[in-house]
Amino acid sequence: MIVKCLTTEAEKKATEDGEGTNDEETNSVERVRTVEYRDEEGAEHEHIVVDWEGPDDKENPKNWPLPTKVLFITMVGLLTTSIYIGSSIYVPGVQQIMEDFNVSLTVGYLPMSLFVIGYGIGPMVFSPLSEHPAIGRVYIYVITLAIFVILQVPTALSKNIGSLIVLRFLAGIFASPALATGGASVGDVLTLSWMPVGLASWGISAVCGPVLGPLIGGAISVGLNWRWTFWFLLILSGFTFTVLFFFFPETSQATLLYRKAQRLRKRADNNKILSEGHLKIEQMHINEVTVDTLWRPIEIMFGEPVVFFINLYIALMYAIMYLWFEAFPIVFVETHGFTMVETGVGYVSIMVGVFLGSAGYLPAIYKAFTVPMERGEWQQPEIFLPTSIVGAVCQPIGVFIFAWSATASAHWIAPLIGATLFAVGAFVGFQTLFNYLAFSFPRYQASVFAGNGLFRAGLAAAFPLFANALYRNLGPKNFPIGWGCSILGFFNLAMIAIPVLLYTNGVKLRARSKVVLWSWGHTPTPDTLAPVRGLRVCHKSLRGEENNIHLLHQTHSETPTSLSV
Numbered sequence: 094m095i096v097k098c099l100t101t102e103a104e105k106k107a108t109e110d111g112e113g114t115n116d117e118e119t120n121s122v123e124r125v126r127t128v129e130y131r132d133e134e135g136a137e138h139e140h141i142v143v144d145w146e147g148p149d150d151k152e153n154p155k156n157w158p159l160p161t162k163v164l165f166i167t168m169v170g171l172l173t174t175s176i177y178i179g180s181s182i183y184v185p186g187v188q189q190i191m192e193d194f195n196v197s198l199t200v201g202y203l204p205m206s207l208f209v210i211g212y213g214i215g216p217m218v219f220s221p222l223s224e225h226p227a228i229g230r231v232y233i234y235v236i237t238l239a240i241f242v243i244l245q246v247p248t249a250l251s252k253n254i255g256s257l258i259v260l261r262f263l264a265g266i267f268a269s270p271a272l273a274t275g276g277a278s279v280g281d282v283l284t285l286s287w288m289p290v291g292l293a294s295w296g297i298s299a300v301c302g303p304v305l306g307p308l309i310g311g312a313i314s315v316g317l318n319w320r321w322t323f324w325f326l327l328i329l330s331g332f333t334f335t336v337l338f339f340f341f342p343e344t345s346q347a348t349l350l351y352r353k354a355q356r357l358r359k360r361a362d363n364n365k366i367l368s369e370g371h372l373k374i375e376q377m378h379i380n381e382v383t384v385d386t387l388w389r390p391i392e393i394m395f396g397e398p399v400v401f402f403i404n405l406y407i408a409l410m411y412a413i414m415y416l417w418f419e420a421f422p423i424v425f426v427e428t429h430g431f432t433m434v435e436t437g438v439g440y441v442s443i444m445v446g447v448f449l450g451s452a453g454y455l456p457a458i459y460k461a462f463t464v465p466m467e468r469g470e471w472q473q474p475e476i477f478l479p480t481s482i483v484g485a486v487c488q489p490i491g492v493f494i495f496a497w498s499a500t501a502s503a504h505w506i507a508p509l510i511g512a513t514l515f516a517v518g519a520f521v522g523f524q525t526l527f528n529y530l531a532f533s534f535p536r537y538q539a540s541v542f543a544g545n546g547l548f549r550a551g552l553a554a555a556f557p558l559f560a561n562a563l564y565r566n567l568g569p570k571n572f573p574i575g576w577g578c579s580i581l582g583f584f585n586l587a588m589i590a591i592p593v594l595l596y597t598n599g600v601k602l603r604a605r606s607k608v609v610l611w612s613w614g615h616t617p618t619p620d621t622l623a624p625v626r627g628l629r630v631c632h633k634s635l636r637g638e639e640n641n642i643h644l645l646h647q648t649h650s651e652t653p654t655s656l657s658v
Contacts, residue, residue: 141366143354152353154282154344162282166291168341169275170298172234175333176241176271177299179264179326180208181306184418185433186319193319194254199558202419203254204261206554209415211265213550216273216543217387223274226370229348230278235338237267242330249323272299273546276527281344286466288531289458289477293524297451300520304444307418311437347373390544393537399595399602400534400541403526406588408549410488410519412556413581417443417512419560420574424499424508428573431505442509446491446516454480454521458528474532474603478596481525485592487518489585496578500571522592529595533603 145153157165183205191201215237223233244264251257276292283291310322343349351370358366394400417440425431425439457480462472495511527542534541560577567576595602 139365140372141363142372143350143357143366143368145350152349153346154342154349155284157282165282165342165344166279166295168336169278170295172238172333172337173271173275173295173298174302174305175329176238176268177302178306178309178329179268179302180205180212181303181418182310182313182322182326183208183261183319184307185311185437186314186322189314189319190254190257194257196254198561200254202557204257205418206558207258207262208265208268209550209554211262211267212269212272213265213547213554215266215269216546217390219270220273220277220543223270223277223345224347226345226347226351226368226373229343229345230274230281231337231341231343233270233274234341235334237270238330238334238337241267242327242334245323245327245330249320249327269546273542275299276542278344281346286463289462289524289528290455292527293451293455293458296520296524297447300447300516301444303414304440304447307421307440308434308437311433315433389537389540390547393534393540394544394548397534397606399599399606400530400544402591403530403595404545404548406591407523407526407545408552409581409584409588410522411549412552413488413492413515413585414443414519415553416556416560416581419557420495420499420564420578423564423573424495425505428499428501429505439509439512442513443516446513447520449513450484450517450520453517454524458524473600474529475596475599477525477528477532478592478599481522481529481592482589482596484518484521484525485589488515488522489582489589491515491518492578492582492585496575496582497572499574499578502571526592529599533599534606 149156151157154165187198187201187205190196190204191198194201219233219237222228223230241264244260244267248257248260248264251260275295279291279295280288309325313321313325343352347368347370350368354366354368354371358364394404421436421439422433425436426433431439458477461476461480465472491511491514493511494514495508498507498511527545530541530545531538563580564574564577567580569575
């Protein structure tokens with residue numbers, strides 16, 4: 094396939110098409126170019142491709158004013174918190190559910206586990222759809238959130254455990270865009286240099302939901318009953334749906350340019366005007382979509398050692414976080430005699446750890462990454478790993494403190510200190526390793542993170558099902574969770590080797606990768622940027638096929654600050 098971008102012809106064509114109209118947008122030619130290409134049958138096509146009106150185009154979300162960006166990220170955070178509170182708000186009512194439906198503890202935890210599995214599976218479908226130029230992110234958010242809200246009604250009215258399990262699984266699937274696509278939405282409005290800072294700020298909301306769930310769920314279950322936890326979830330998610338429906342803007346650049354081209358086509362009565370999103374759709378085939386959605390995440394996850402071991406480490410951190418939901422009642426209700434509400438307050442220690450972790454992480458990453466990037470000094474992905482190592486050391490220390498201070502003879506504050514320290518390390522670990530993956534595999538970010546979500550959701554869903562047996566069978570009477578948590582602590586201790594080895598050998602490992610596009614430690618040259626520009630124009634090049642794209646001319650250069658990841 095041959096692609097040619099001819100600036101002078103584009104300007105001439107756009108000017109001719111704009112004659113006789115006073116529409117400012119139609120007459121603008123600064124970001125219009127002609128694209129000629131030959132398809133598989135050999136037929137030649139010529140189109141006028143619409144782009145942003147220069148680097149300062151106010152329609153580009155990356156050029157929004159700072160208050161607008163902050164408000165937008167806050168709305169994404171509200172969505173994430175109000176949805177992911179649903180994973181853990183269920184936990185305090187498990188005993189009541191066991192009694193109402195006459196089921197075992199393991200079966201009682203299945204609705205929570207299936208919810209987690211659901212939001213691991215959901216991104217495999219919804220993430221690719223949100224990247225489709227004709228669909229965008231807002232439609233995915235609004236439609237899936239509406240279904241999530243509706244599902245809370247039959248969930249609260251469930252008559253048996255089977256229906257509760259199925260409904261929670263479905264709710265998890267439709268909850269998934271809040272976390273899977275939330276990071277992409279934040280990235281839509283931020284430049285590359287500010288991406289880690291912005292994602293960390295949003296990431297706090299991703300932890301607040303599961304942490305606040307047991308506190309709110311405990312109060313509701315004690316004061317009313319377990320069914321009212323879902324009525325509360327209906328009210329909270331319904332409020333969020335109202336906010337999103339009326340105020341949430343579209344931020345996908347591909348979708349915004351697609352819609353701009355549609356407006357220009359209608360006003361100029363010229364079907365040759367389109368965006369790169371149109372070209373992508375024209376080149377898209379169902380088998381390619383299937384590969385992107387189902388196979389590629391699995392292929393990269395198991396075919397790239399770096400991705401596999403990072404996924405394993407992140408999944409372990411994530412699973413331990415969910416094990417607290419089983420461990421806290423043993424420690425604080427059975428050992429210290431706390432009420433369910435008081436135990437729920439104890440989960441706030443995890444939130445405290447997240448805030449402490451962010452207080453250290455944000456200044457560190459700003460100094461190490463944002464400031465040099467703003468000066469045009471490109472950084473290797475390994476820049477995130479020294480901070481990751483610090484977080485990795487904090488995690489097992491926190492687990493061991495939690496394990497062996499959970500006894501009646503020790504003050505109840507001691508295990509909370511352990512949980513806080515683990516949360517510090519886990520938050521820093523999540524952020525640094527996610528950024529390492531994003532900057533190491535920019536070409537296949539969607540596939541990398543879809544696979545990561547599925548991997549960690551599977552592990553996190555499984556752990557609570559055997560946690561009670563782990564603690565009861567291994568823990569001595571005076572230290573009920575001692576050896577059970579220690580086993581996890583030893584695994585956590587061994588995982589420190591992953592960020593250390595990546596820091597010392599990451600460049601070599603990425604050099605052997607089949608999917609790394611370029612070395613992020615070097616400023617992209619025209620030779621490296623031209624294929625990227627071509628890859629954005631023609632979808633089939635992403636498949637590594639023989640239809641090589643040759644970009645013979647570009648209308649404007651791309652600098653490191655405007656490079657899209």
